[in-house]
Amino acid sequence: xxxxxxxxxxxxxxxxxxxxxxxxxxxxxxxxxxxxxxxxxxxxxxxxxxxxxxxxxxxxxxxxxxxxxxxxxxxxxxxxxxxxxxxxxxxxxxxxxxxxxxxxxxxxxxxxxxxxxxxxxxxxxxxxxxxxxxxxxxxxxxxxxxxxxxxxxxxxxxxxxxxxxxxxxxxxxxxxxxxxxxxxxxxxxxxxxxx
Amino acid sequence: xxxxxxxxxxxxxxxxxxxxxxxxxxxxxxxxxxxxxxxxxxxxxxxxxxxxxxxxxxxxxxxxxxxxxxxxxxxxxxxxxxxxxxxxxxxxxxxxxxxxxxxxxxxxxxxxxxxxxxxxxxxxxxxxxxxxxxxxxxxxxxxxxxxxxxxxxxxxxxxxxxxxxxxxxxxxxxxxxxxxxxxxxxxxxxxxxxxxxxxxxxxxxxxxxxxxxxxxxxxxxxxxxxxxxxxxxxxxxxxxxxxxxxxxxxxxxxxx
Numbered sequence: 001x002x003x004x005x006x007x008x009x010x011x012x013x014x015x016x017x018x019x020x021x022x023x024x025x026x027x028x029x030x031x032x033x034x035x036x037x038x039x040x041x042x043x044x045x046x047x048x049x050x051x052x053x054x055x056x057x058x059x060x061x062x063x064x065x066x067x068x069x070x071x072x073x074x075x076x077x078x079x080x081x082x083x084x085x086x087x088x089x090x091x092x093x094x095x096x097x098x099x100x101x102x103x104x105x106x107x108x109x110x111x112x113x114x115x116x117x118x119x120x121x122x123x124x125x126x127x128x129x130x131x132x133x134x135x136x137x138x139x140x141x142x143x144x145x146x147x148x149x150x151x152x153x154x155x156x157x158x159x160x161x162x163x164x165x166x167x168x169x170x171x172x173x174x175x176x177x178x179x180x181x182x183x184x185x186x187x188x189x190x191x192x193x194x195x
Numbered sequence: 196x197x198x199x200x201x202x203x204x205x206x207x208x209x210x211x212x213x214x215x216x217x218x219x220x221x222x223x224x225x226x227x228x229x230x231x232x233x234x235x236x237x238x239x240x241x242x243x244x245x246x247x248x249x250x251x252x253x254x255x256x257x258x259x260x261x262x263x264x265x266x267x268x269x270x271x272x273x274x275x276x277x278x279x280x281x282x283x284x285x286x287x288x289x290x291x292x293x294x295x296x297x298x299x300x301x302x303x304x305x306x307x308x309x310x311x312x313x314x315x316x317x318x319x320x321x322x323x324x325x326x327x328x329x330x331x332x333x334x335x336x337x338x339x340x341x342x343x344x345x346x347x348x349x350x351x352x353x354x355x356x357x358x359x360x361x362x363x364x365x366x367x368x369x370x371x372x373x374x375x376x377x378x379x380x381x382x383x384x385x386x387x388x389x390x391x392x393x394x395x396x397x398x399x400x401x402x403x404x405x406x407x408x409x410x411x412x413x414x415x416x417x418x419x420x421x422x423x424x425x426x427x428x429x430x431x432x433x434x435x436x437x438x439x440x441x442x443x444x445x446x447x448x449x450x451x
Contacts, residue, residue: 037213038317038384045226046215047318054236055323058243058297063289066247070269073254073262080256 158193165189205399209391213315213384231311232319239300239313247296268296272436279440283447290330291443294323295436302383302428306421314431315383317376324376327439335446346449375438382431386424393417 037043166189173180218229246268250261258266272292276284298314305312313319335343347364349357396413400406 036210037215038315038380040215043215043224043230043232044318046224046228046230047232047313047316048322049226050230050233050236051313051319051322054240055293055297057240059289059293061240061244061248062293062296066251066265067269067289067292069251069254070247070266073251073256073258074266074269076254077256 162189162193165193205395205402207392207395209388209395212311212387212391215316232313232316235301235304235311235313238304239297242300242304243296275437276440276443279437280443281447284440284443287330287334287443291436291439294327294439295432298323298379298435299429299432302432303425305383305387306424306428312383312387315380315387317380320376320380320435321372323435324372324379327375327442328372331442331446334443335449338447339449343446343449346445350450371438371442375435379431379435382427386420386427390417390420390424393420 166185169185169189170180170182173185215224215230215232217224218231218234222228224230246261247265250259250265253259253262255262269292272295273285273288276288276291280287301312301314304310305314335346339345347361347368349360349364352360393413393416397410397417398406399413400410
């Protein structure tokens, strides 16, 4: 039979056309033979009465119970959706604030850590400087002492040189058979040491 | 008629299904006699009660299937009234919804094999159409006073034409309840009668050789007509309702 929609549509159209024709015929026949029950006015009062009863009851059921209830359900649902969306929005903002606070804390912690590191470094540097200065001072003192002693030693050595020179000169003079004048030897040695 | 040649043994009573009969025993039908019409109206009421009261009992935020259907029906007609008749038409929503539900349930219950279709009777549809007509006319005059007559005075037309148009408008206004009621009853009656006619052809195979061709065809035709009738059952309820909304809009806002 009709496989495609077009065919089906065609079939329906045909059926309708046919049906309308048949209906007209059928209605005509029925009206002639038995009469249309729809036009039997003796039943009108009965139908109208029961229709009125049915419609009033349906109206009461709907307007008293069903419609307020369904309206309430729909309003509740709308309200729930709205409030849920608002709550979600609020939570989202809270989450954003929390993230911001977290980042801020992270930055603060980093700054703090940097500060502490710098302070520690400065402290160490100060200690280091102090220690260096002390060591420098000690070194300088020791160097000065050493220089003094070297000076003393040098001075002592010079004196000794003069004494040795005098004695040597007297001995040499004595060896030559002479008699050394102490004063002359002293002068000669002094002049030589100066020169 | 060609069909009558083969139909000596067939019985054609396509209109019998519309007969009003007393439910209990025989006898005259008084205005209060419970009839088959009463029975099917009561079933209509029960079906509406089941769907819209029992179905929504849970008042669930997430609806059950039945509650979804009830909400769907509510939303469908509510939106229709609001869109067509405007916000101030919503006062009449319970009234219009009552008519819609009665018609749609009566139409569909009438499609149950062996059922009686209350909406196939002109007495029923005429009462509803006249009720709509009276409501609309009274609302129109109460809301707008004599201004309601502006509905008949087409001010956008040339002045010379206006009296003629007014006459036509008045006639069409008074024809409204007639077309409103006959459209529904006629559609219901015709479809059911046609199905009955095809059904009468179906046993032809038992009587005559030509039935081998006619019987499957008539069964197929019944199926096709039944599908069409399902469509018509809803569409006619929809048409009746939306016309009610349109008439109501005319009453609330009579100026074109």
